[in-house]
Amino acid sequence: MNARRRGRRARQAGWNVLGLAIFVVMVFPVFWMISTAFKSNEQIVSLNPTWFPLHPTIQHFRDAIHRPYFWVDVKNSLIIVSVTVAISIVLAFLAAVALARYRFGGRKLFIVLVIGIQMLPQAGLIIPLYVVLARYHETNALSGVVITYMTFVLPFSVWTLRGFLIGIPKELEEAAMVDGSTRLGVFMKILLPLMGPGLVATSVFAFITTWNEYIFARILLNDQSKQTVTVWLSYFVGSSRHTDWGALMAASSLTAIPVVIFFLLVQRRIAFGLTAGAVRG
Amino acid sequence: MAEIRLDQVTKAFGAVTAVDDVSLEIADGEFLVLVGPSGCGKSTLLRMIAGLEEVSGGEIWIGDRDVTDLAPRSRDIAMVFQTYALYPHMTVRQNMGYGLKARRTPKPEIARRVAEVAELLGLADLLERRPAQLSGGQRQRVAMGRAIVRQPQAFLLDEPLSNLDAKLRVGMRASLAQLHQRLGVTTVYVTHDQTEAMTLGQRVAVMRDGRILQCDRPQALYGRPNNLFIAAFIGSPAMNLVEGTVEGDTVHFGQYRVPITKRPDAARVVVGIRPESFEDAAFAPGMPTIQVRVEVLEELGSDAHVFFHVDAPPMTAEVLETASEEGLLATDRALFTARVDARTGARVGGTLELAVDPASFHFFDLGTGARFEAAASPALAAR
Numbered sequence: 001m002n003a004r005r006r007g008r009r010a011r012q013a014g015w016n017v018l019g020l021a022i023f024v025v026m027v028f029p030v031f032w033m034i035s036t037a038f039k040s041n042e043q044i045v046s047l048n049p050t051w052f053p054l055h056p057t058i059q060h061f062r063d064a065i066h067r068p069y070f071w072v073d074v075k076n077s078l079i080i081v082s083v084t085v086a087i088s089i090v091l092a093f094l095a096a097v098a099l100a101r102y103r104f105g106g107r108k109l110f111i112v113l114v115i116g117i118q119m120l121p122q123a124g125l126i127i128p129l130y131v132v133l134a135r136y137h138e139t140n141a142l143s144g145v146v147i148t149y150m151t152f153v154l155p156f157s158v159w160t161l162r163g164f165l166i167g168i169p170k171e172l173e174e175a176a177m178v179d180g181s182t183r184l185g186v187f188m189k190i191l192l193p194l195m196g197p198g199l200v201a202t203s204v205f206a207f208i209t210t211w212n213e214y215i216f217a218r219i220l221l222n223d224q225s226k227q228t229v230t231v232w233l234s235y236f237v238g239s240s241r242h243t244d245w246g247a248l249m250a251a252s253s254l255t256a257i258p259v260v261i262f263f264l265l266v267q268r269r270i271a272f273g274l275t276a277g278a279v280r281g
Numbered sequence: 282m283a284e285i286r287l288d289q290v291t292k293a294f295g296a297v298t299a300v301d302d303v304s305l306e307i308a309d310g311e312f313l314v315l316v317g318p319s320g321c322g323k324s325t326l327l328r329m330i331a332g333l334e335e336v337s338g339g340e341i342w343i344g345d346r347d348v349t350d351l352a353p354r355s356r357d358i359a360m361v362f363q364t365y366a367l368y369p370h371m372t373v374r375q376n377m378g379y380g381l382k383a384r385r386t387p388k389p390e391i392a393r394r395v396a397e398v399a400e401l402l403g404l405a406d407l408l409e410r411r412p413a414q415l416s417g418g419q420r421q422r423v424a425m426g427r428a429i430v431r432q433p434q435a436f437l438l439d440e441p442l443s444n445l446d447a448k449l450r451v452g453m454r455a456s457l458a459q460l461h462q463r464l465g466v467t468t469v470y471v472t473h474d475q476t477e478a479m480t481l482g483q484r485v486a487v488m489r490d491g492r493i494l495q496c497d498r499p500q501a502l503y504g505r506p507n508n509l510f511i512a513a514f515i516g517s518p519a520m521n522l523v524e525g526t527v528e529g530d531t532v533h534f535g536q537y538r539v540p541i542t543k544r545p546d547a548a549r550v551v552v553g554i555r556p557e558s559f560e561d562a563a564f565a566p567g568m569p570t571i572q573v574r575v576e577v578l579e580e581l582g583s584d585a586h587v588f589f590h591v592d593a594p595p596m597t598a599e600v601l602e603t604a605s606e607e608g609l610l611a612t613d614r615a616l617f618t619a620r621v622d623a624r625t626g627a628r629v630g631g632t633l634e635l636a637v638d639p640a641s642f643h644f645f646d647l648g649t650g651a652r653f654e655a656a657a658s659p660a661l662a663a664r
């Protein structure tokens with residue numbers, strides 16, 4: 001009896017250690033990025049690595065911000081991300097309603113295609129996409145990047161929103177229609193409020209993917225004044241023989257801030273949505 | 282309030298006909314129950330009246346309007362769903378007022394009517410709560426309240442009690458009947474539970490395979506079921522059914538022979554005997570009797586159920602498959618139920634002399650299941 005209980009405890013402790021190890025592996029790069037950003041140059045290149053900055057400095061942040069094109073590229077990133085997320089969520093919501101609630105020819109095929117396209121390696125799409133965009137003079141333009149990002153944000157959003165919609169009982173819409181609502185009324189008064197958490201969760205994901213995207217932005221945008229923050233970051237490495245690690249880490253930390261802020265703003269809503277949806281109305 | 286008229290209404294889903302040529306008139310203020318086993322088309326029929334399901338053929342009238350092609354919101358009906366379908370993001374007050382708001386009723390009027398109905402249903406203290414904070418019975422009342430507030434032409438109720446536990450269900454059943462008496466609104470009520478159908482309906486329509494087999498007052502359905510399916514479906518405990526032969530003025534089934542007073546027009550029939558057509562012979566002198574071996578005895582206080590075997594195969598006719606539930610034990614002999622006086626001397630494993638009332642026997646056609654209108658036996662006719 002006792003031996004068994006001890007065995008169970010040991011097993012539990014083992015799982016906890018494993019979980020902790022995974023947590024450390026995931027958090028370490030982030031910790032190292034932030035820690036390095038505050039270290040002095042001597043400490044960064046020292047052969048004896050130290051965990052924490054000995055004399056914390058914000059000099060690297062100053063350097064990073066005052067590099068050319070920082071603010072311009074931040075603005076570019078924000079424009080691309082917000083336009084992509086806004087258009088994608090609106091279109092994806094409408095498409096998801098159609099897929100989840102109406103029956104039409106080719107519906108199943110469409111659903112399979114939407115998820116199938118996600119399976120394609122993105123690298124394989126670079127050249128065809130470039131050729132197509134070049135034909136319509138959309139290379140080296142923010143709008144071209146928005147279109148490109150939508151090709152992978154849209155299918156994902158349609159797919160997840162459809163999942164959220166299926167979780168909303170159809171009777172709610174039927175009850176509202178019998179109660180006197182038009183189809184539009186049902187959409188605005190019933191579906192939209194109930195889909196709040198789903199819309200938020202999906203836009204968080206879309207925001208993170210597009211904000212962090214690098215390869216397409218690197219290839220499609222040539223002018224430094226039109227590039228995104230991720231491309232701007234890449235210029236820290238290899239632009240000369242010496243890489244300014246301090247500034248790079250400071251710049252990386254800065255780039256991560258919008259994502260963190262956005263997530264903190266909405267994460268309570270997501271958690272709320274998960275529990276509220278579980279209760280049958 | 283209004284009458285509802287269905288005229289040869291049909292609904293096909295591809296090759297499957299869910300509702301097949303149904304015609305029915307529901308009077309103004311009537312409480313009509315649609316009952317039948319699952320998949321019989323009763324819910325589809327209700328949803329067609331609501332406008333949630335398109336009609337493949339036929340017409341639906343509510344009052345003096347042909348609503349066949351009207352949207353649900355233009356039909357002026359209210360519906361209560363099995364899952365209640367309360368809007369989870371709205372309070373009870375908003376849930377109840379939603380229909381009025383959608384119809385642009387002035388706000389003071391909405392407030393007045395919601396308060397009135399909340400009072401009627403005992404929901405006044407719950408108005409600011411959300412559905413997730415309510416118990417099953419409270420949700421059910423909110424769903425009813427949402428329908429009542431609207432003051433519609435008709436109520437459509439789709440198994441509104443099936444999500445409640447047994448005790449609450451009986452209480453709600455009585456409240457529903459009271460509500461109907463008080464409001465007098467035309468009501469169509471769908472259920473698969475024959476007890477609910479019998480207790481609530483002013484008329485009951487029994488459906489099977491998309492058709493209405495019989496639509497009548499509960500007592501008439503019980504007393505004169507026009508086919509085998511209804512005989513087996515209506516009544517609890519169910520009617521005892523067995524194959525029998527008629528010879529002259531007696532009917533044989535299993536090891537028993539019973540003299541009958543009225544004869545069906547066929548030699549081989551299905552004999553139907555309600556449990557209450559039996560009685561412990563000690564309490565019913567002067568009736569024909571049969572000797573039975575008591576297999577199971579259920580003493581209910583008010584009366585007792587005696588189960589006994591009849592040496593004949595149980596009615597496994599295809600007509601019965603969907604009507605009655607099969608017992609746990611496989612058996613090749615029919616198990617009969619008799620309802621007898623609670624003071625019965627019956628003991629399990631012992632024999633009991635049961636009186637039978639042949640005048641209340643039902644006879645059905647062996648092939649079609651149709652009821653035989655028994656001809657009076659010659660002996661009686663001669664009198």
